[in-house]
Amino acid sequence: MKTLIKKLTRLSLVWQVTIVFSLIMIIPAIVTTASYFEIVRDNLLKEANKKVQENLKKLDSNMNSNINNMNSALNQLVFSQEFQYYLNPENNLSTHEKNYYVYSVQNELLNIRYVYTNQFNRLVIYSSNKQIDEFFDWSYHIDRLFDRDYYSEIMQSNSEHIYGNVRVYDRTLGNLVNYEELENKEELVLPIYQKISDIRTKKCIGLIEVDMTISKLVDSSELLSQASEVKYLIFDRNQKLVFASDDKSMKEFDAIKFPKKSGTSDITVGDADYLIAYDKDDTTGLTRVAVMDKKKILASTTGVDTLLVLIAILSIVFVVVFTNVAARIFFRKLKEIDKMITHIEAGRFDVRIKVDGVNEISRISESFNHMAERLQGLLVSMVQKEKAQREAEIHALQAQINPHFLYNTLENMRMQCEIDEYYVVANELANLGDLMRYSLHWESPKVKISEELNNIEQYIEIMRMRFNKRLIFQMECPEHLRNIMIPKLILQPLVENCFIHGFKDLLPPWEIYVNVFMKENKLIISVEDNGKGMGIERLEEINDCIAQNKSIYNKIKSKNSIGIINVNQRVGMICPAGSGMHIESEQNGGTKITLTIVVESGIQNGGEEDV
Template structure:
């Protein structure tokens, strides 16, 4: 699933990436507005939905609890009436008489006792009937309260009442008001009742009959059968056998069948009270129920949520319609504004296409001072720089061709010089001028080392050998008054150094550090030391010459740190000599180019005493060149 989502998002991003910038901006603009609005709308309407449901639930719970309270009050009235009816001793004696009463006793009972029972019935207008059934053959029926028990022998609840041993039994049923009508009764003449039934026990606990207190369900549960209910709600009473009782002339909310209400109650009812939501034919309903202890029945209120949800959906759709219209209107405005803003960017894009096709003479227009205008100016400058570089490249290419020809010429000249030096060397050996022969050998080695540039790096041993040849030639000039001391461990001889980096430093020391007029017999010494420290190769070149003042040493070190542009600016400003320290700077520049900014040389000098050049190189630079001094001179 995640892979599918990632692929879908990737495809959408890819398609969006191929759209023009103006369309992307419109899409981004719509997204910036639409996404927060949609999220806010979802949150707001969810809160409204929850609050509406909560309000509906509270309202109908209040109605349900109020109805339950009325039901419990009516149950209490019926229980109290039943207790008063059978607690009258005269009534109980009449029902349990072991003989048939005389006429005078019947008249006395009818005049003095029976009115009390009638008073119980008429003083409670909600009660429909108070009936006392007895199986005593000596008792005469007195309508409409005292009857023989044989009239209720066919009632299904009679065995259950007898089994209760004097405990109350509640029964809901539909039937005629007249107890004498036992035949078929039209359904329209039937009335829903709830009956309180209890045994009448005589002396020593013997059963002497049954007391029945009836109340119409429309009186027992006035809101269930009343006309003041909300049109979108309906109360229903379900008896212990799940038989529904409700106002039949009133339409159920949302045309919901009573069978569905019963199924939902049986499915969700847990405990004595609760609520649940369900759907029927795509419509939402809320069910609330309360358990009625005694009758073992449920009082249920069913509420249709469709009107409230339809109203919320209508508001949501209205808001979304307004948002869509507003976004469309703003998108049109934004499209026009973006077209104006991006006009110069479009012009710049077209100009770049022409440059890509090879037209470098195009003139890019610049409007205003914004970011796009600044971009156009920079592109114009870059285009001018490109034309300069193209011209420079053409010039360099021509120079390279010329250099190639000169190189070929130099190769011819070098062959001529090598052959000449070899002939001179042989003539010197024949004539016995061995010092001259050695000098020619050193000069030939130096020339070969300088001319044959097969690699940028050589071994430290090769570079030192080249310095030895240089010092040998300089001793011919200065009568062996120069001395070279090399203190390099054997394991560092094969380390790579840049070619011609040590010799310019030694040459600079001889040129500027040694004065021929110094004390007779005092030699000028150049010492070369090498060691490793923290992964780098350190080379010290020290002479015992004249040194330099501190200000001049600082100036040399400062020049070594400057870039080419900064140094050229100082030379043009007259702050620095153009030829001052050029040899050391060339060495510094080569080291920085090949090895990086962390490597190079540093000068430490004491006036009248010595000068030391400290060179720091990496452990390895590149593949070093071969031992060039061991190659024979090519004589052509």
């Protein structure tokens, strides 16, 4: 086989496809033969399916008829007697009343035995009234049930008419008729209970029980005489097998499970296949099953299938062997190439295909490997170039802002020295030193929000040296947000713009508000002033420049403004996608600049989170 495969791999793809299609030509003949066999087999199974369902209906009919008889006997006894009175322990019964109770119940039991001859194994009455004597075959005190497993099953039910679970016949109590066989083996019975409740308190004061053995409930002897090839099974409400018409089947079918309320299905038990029809009775909780052996169903095909099976086996062997060979040849390399292309789409350019042979697919594999090598080299080169360019842009943008700030700060200090005492300047020079250290220290492009806000406070203190109480500054930032990392020096240019543009040629008081908060997964920082604001056209012009990341032209000074654009560019480069800046303003109504920064991971109190 290996020699054949090697020879085939040396052939061209055309010859390989030709061989495969030549071999597939035998399939129609095999399909025709198999189809005929399947038609015969399916017809037999359909007939068997109908038969097993019909027998299930007969089983259901037998059981329902017997259950109705049990219910009728129970109802007849309840309706004919005044159990609410006689079974109530709070009622003092006279001798006459006791005798009347015993007489009337016994008469009714005689009628029931006459009408339903040999159908029940037991019909007994349990009473809470100890004034009523216990009679051997039908009357007992309810204390008899206290230590029974099924007592709680009865009492926990809210219904007065209860179908108990199948259980072993209790031989310690009497029965309706004397069945000696019940005294010698553990016969399973289906019990039906009728609670007798106090009319006033609704408390259970008595119980009537009717028992019927499962074998009598099913009455399978009649069914087996009609269809001996059908077996009958009964499962209790816990899906435990409690009856099998064939005793040999008890252990075989004990593990069957029924996922639905009713239906038909194929099952395998041991080495045999069976067709079953089943349905669950909502009243009793019993699942009724009719079973047929598939081997017996298909026995009639033995004479027809010998030749068909032989042809089918030869055809299948032939097709399997050559289809397998064809699949290995035809799809092995193509499947591998498809897998490698998927890796390429996922960004893995280091994958390679092993090349063997000299046919067309081998040449495609070689071309694929060359393409992957070139893509990998180009990707590495592009990543390195982009990284270098990005770092250069960030450093260039950071370098632009430091001289701009220093110039404005020194100008403020110069003006203050002209109008104030020199000793006041000392504190402000300390603040200026801190500001200089903060702006020149660039170990990382990111800092905590708390450091950026502290820098703003120092800047405001310096500005107070000039404007004193005319300047009102407020800042709000929740404590749990102060450890979030943001780009450095993105707030000072925004606050500085309030003085340069917002308060220019405007009488005090001047107000600046800085607010930091979270909205969904976004950190929102707003800087708002009560300055002179700007008109709609100028606002639209500035927002357009921000959206396009281009400089804002200052008509008054005839030069470009870099502060706001610098901040916006650094936010765009350092922060995740979706971060940015937006400006709101009204003429003579102040300006509000809002920074939106996407936070990639969850915010935790006291922890450092990256943006």
